[in-house]
Amino acid sequence: MKPSRFLAYATLIIVVAGGAIWYIINDYYDTKAARQSQKADIVMYKNEGCQCCDKWAYYMQGKGYSVKTVTSRVLSQVKAEQEIPQNMGACHTALIGDYVVEGHVPVEDVKRLLREQPDAKGIVVPGMPASSPGMNTALNEPFKVYLLKNDGSTELFAQH
Incomplete structure (x- = not known):
């Protein structure tokens, strides 16, 4: 060549x-x-050091959602801004689209909320049920998910 x-x-x-x-x-x-x-699909407000909140975030990430975690020193203020009744509160408050998701809500209920788009504030799992996502400390312990209506009342959304 x-x-x-x-x-x-x-x-x-x-x-x-x-x-x-x-x-x-x-x-x-x-x-x-x-x-x-x-933007993240989910913005989750939690207290510093709460590991079950982190576990719920990892659970949601494993289901395909992106989660931004915001540590709040005044989580009660976040709950008040989102108008979460005190008896419906849990350890973290998440914002997903136009909805609030309070506590350890299973992904299938979040998907249903986003699919059906009810005229409501969001859905809540009060307290910290032992068998809910992120807690996973007991098997088959029943818990309920409630629809949080715009007037502050609730109705059953799902049972697990």
């Missing part, structure tokens, strides 16, 4: 490889910027 032809081929390979590398790097940073600008 003549040296001039070899140089032409080598130059062509370098240009094509350089273009491919530039495209890959450029696409990586564009995709990274887009991911960082997206």
